[in-house]
Amino acid sequence: MEVVLRCAAILVCLLVVVQAQVPPFTEKCEHGMYPPKAESKVASYVINLDLPPAERWTSLAKEKAPQIRDMIAEIKAFAGAFGNGSIIALVDKYLAPLADTLPYPFADELKGIAKATDIPLGEVVLFNVFYEFFTVCTSIVAEDPSGKLFHARNLDFGLFLGWDIKNNTWALSEKLRPIVVNLDWQRGGKTVFKSVNFAGYVGLLTAVKPQTFTYSMNERFSADGGYIGLIEWILGQRDGSWMGFLTREVLENATSFTEAETMLANRTMLAPAYFILGGTKSGEGAIITRSRERALDIKRLDPANGRWFLLQTNYDNWENPPFIDDRRTPGDNCMANMTTANTDLPHIFDVLSSKPVLNKLTTYTALMQVDEGHIESYIQECPDPCIPW
Ligand SMILES: *[C@@H]1O[C@H](CO)[C@@H](O)[C@H](O)[C@H]1NC(C)=O
Ligand SMILES: *[C@@H]1O[C@H](CO)[C@@H](O)[C@H](O)[C@H]1NC(C)=O
Ligand SMILES: *[C@@H]1O[C@H](CO)[C@@H](O)[C@H](O)[C@H]1NC(C)=O
Ligand SMILES: *[C@@H]1O[C@H](CO)[C@@H](O)[C@H](O)[C@H]1NC(C)=O
Numbered sequence: 001m002e003v004v005l006r007c008a009a010i011l012v013c014l015l016v017v018v019q020a021q022v023p024p025f026t027e028k029c030e031h032g033m034y035p036p037k038a039e040s041k042v043a044s045y046v047i048n049l050d051l052p053p054a055e056r057w058t059s060l061a062k063e064k065a066p067q068i069r070d071m072i073a074e075i076k077a078f079a080g081a082f083g084n085g086s087i088i089a090l091v092d093k094y095l096a097p098l099a100d101t102l103p104y105p106f107a108d109e110l111k112g113i114a115k116a117t118d119i120p121l122g123e124v125v126l127f128n129v130f131y132e133f134f135t136v137c138t139s140i141v142a143e144d145p146s147g148k149l150f151h152a153r154n155l156d157f158g159l160f161l162g163w164d165i166k167n168n169t170w171a172l173s174e175k176l177r178p179i180v181v182n183l184d185w186q187r188g189g190k191t192v193f194k195s196v197n198f199a200g201y202v203g204l205l206t207a208v209k210p211q212t213f214t215y216s217m218n219e220r221f222s223a224d225g226g227y228i229g230l231i232e233w234i235l236g237q238r239d240g241s242w243m244g245f246l247t248r249e250v251l252e253n254a255t256s257f258t259e260a261e262t263m264l265a266n267r268t269m270l271a272p273a274y275f276i277l278g279g280t281k282s283g284e285g286a287i288i289t290r291s292r293e294r295a296l297d298i299k300r301l302d303p304a305n306g307r308w309f310l311l312q313t314n315y316d317n318w319e320n321p322p323f324i325d326d327r328r329t330p331g332d333n334c335m336a337n338m339t340t341a342n343t344d345l346p347h348i349f350d351v352l353s354s355k356p357v358l359n360k361l362t363t364y365t366a367l368m369q370v371d372e373g374h375i376e377s378y379i380q381e382c383p384d385p386c387i388p389w
């Protein structure tokens with residue numbers, strides 16, 4: 001399944017490169033983009049952790065069911081065009097039983113979502129698996145001269161599904177924007193942590209634990225990619241954590257930046273990843289580069305030596321990014337241009353709104369500040385001329 005879609009994705013990319021007359025865009029650092037227009041602000045929902053897992057998602061999933069179905073239909077249409085219908089049959093046959101192999105409370109949560117949306121369980125599992133593997137993005141942690149920390153990210157959904165030549169849009173990215181939600185995860189009526197999610201996905205890609213730490217995850221492409229972990233899981237070798245589940249545990253249970261870092265660095269996972277963490281004190285910022293087994297590298301903020309921000313895309317930060325997808329150099333330049341003295345969420349929003357850090361895959365920008373326990377997010381669209389990724 002994964003392998004087929006990967007190959008298909010590469011095919012689509014080639015088609016795009018050959019066919020789409022992508023208009024030239026100018027790389028420049030944007031200014032004064034914040035606040036964006038009110039319509040792009042993402043709405044908030046409460047997830048009540050005191051409810052039984054099967055009921056936690058019911059009201060949100062019911063409300064967003066048409067949009068979630070639309071999004072899954074897009075994936076299915078694509079899979080159908082490359083396979084011949086049989087791929088979807090495989091999903092329903094093999095991925096639905098997989099739900100029962102997931103640790104508590106995730107199996108019940110996924111079943112609750114399937115029931116509330118009337119989507120087959122296998123497809124809900126598929127949709128949850130996707131985010132583990134196709135999250136192309138830019139994350140930034142930065143501190144101002146007083147040591148106050150800021151954390152922000154663009155989420156570009158990297159499954160290159162269906163370039164619309166007339167509209168210059170990715171069909172799947174279009175379907176994802178309507179299901180972006182802010183979640184306030186509560187226990188006993190109190191916030192435990194807050195996140196930005198795609199409705200129906202139970203893991204965490206972007207989150208803040210107030211007064212404790214901030215977190216984001218970027219996909220890491222690697223030869224021993226995630227589908228090997230997934231296949232192992234299907235075959236019964238289940239010692240690795242799903243990234244989405246590990247991160248739920250970290251946000252719920254870690255009580256400090258250091259504890260979160262240790263948990264994210266040391267657990268065997270199904271897929272490689274970059275974890276970007278921010279804490280509450282000067283210097284508490286890290287990019288954890290993960291293989292499936294361990295942390296290959298941890299790069300920290302070091303303001304005393306001029307490293308007042310960390311910016312991570314989807315490539316190991318000790319190597320050059322490929323020239324066909326270099327969002328790091330322009331992002332670093334815009335951060336440097338912003339200067340440490342101007343470090344705040346509006347200015348970081350400007351950086352994340354600058355092309356090609358902003359591109360046609362970008363679905364949302366999230367802004368977080370740990371002391372205030374603050375998270376806000378905005379749907380992003382990249383106006384033409386804009387690079388497809
Ligand atoms: C850097 O910022 C200055 C204003 O502070 C602006 O004039 C200049 O164009 C910026 N550089 C880039 C590459 O945008
Ligand atoms: C497509 O269908 C044919 C039979 O109709 C089958 O033999 C083949 O395996 C299918 N291919 C894929 C990729 O599902
Ligand atoms: C372009 O995108 C809009 C918004 O997603 C959609 O409603 C419209 O049908 C698309 N146009 C074409 C020609 O595909
Ligand atoms: C958090 O820790 C508690 C107690 O060890 C455990 O029961 C719970 O499952 C953990 N939460 C998650 C999401 O793993």
Ligand SMILES: *[C@@H]1O[C@H](CO)[C@@H](O)[C@H](O)[C@H]1NC(C)=O
Binds near residue numbers: 262263295298
């Ligand atoms: C991972 O665990 C080992 C042993 O428990 C510990 O020594 C090491 O510091 C941990 N790594 C990180 C980054 O926390």
